[in-house]
Amino acid sequence: MSGSRTAPVPVRLDVLNLLTAGGPVLGPLETWVRDWEVRGRAEMCEAGTLQQRVNHACATLRFNLEWAVTAHPAFDEFAREVGLMHRQCTAHVAGEKPPRAIPVTCPCGAVLRVTLHMPGVRCYGCQTQYGHDEVLRLPMAERRAAA
Structure with a gap:
């Protein structure tokens, strides 16, 4: 037997992504803080650790x-x-599987993969922005187009 076999790194990249500055938690929270700051209702603070930034944004x-x-x-x-x-x-935290993506077709012909929990999506083909309800009204993509 040649070569060595090592165990994979015991890291869940999806969990680590939650802890990044541009990830699905801190990024949107700070975007809303910036939006509220423009309206005179918040003060942005990007100092400190990522956890401190999340705490500040939430507070x-x-x-x-x-x-x-x-x-x-x-x-x-x-x-x-x-x-x-x-x-x-x-x-x-609960170890649930991510929501299943459903392929839908934009009027421009692009196939978008959406979930029931998405707040919306921008079409990569024509750049149309769809809200939650709008994107769920798009027709389902044909099976061969979705693959």
Whole structure:
């Protein structure tokens, strides 16, 4: 027997991605803090560790939540994004499989892979932005086109 065989690195990349600056948690949270900062309702802070930045963003958004519910024009989008983050993190902790992607066809012909939990998606073909309800109304892609 030649060569050596080593065990794979015991790392879950999907979990590590949650802990990155541009990942699916900190990135969207800080985007909302920036949005609220423009409206005079938050103060951005990118200092400290990633955990400190998440803590700051959560505290800032929570502090201004009552204002956002009544006055922010995109509060529904904010709520969907936070819900998606919560579901993703809960799934990792519980060990659940990720949501199944459903192939749908944009009117331009591009096949988009969406899940029921996505807040929306931008078509890579024509750059049309679809919201959650709009993307779920697109026709399912033909089986051969989805492969």
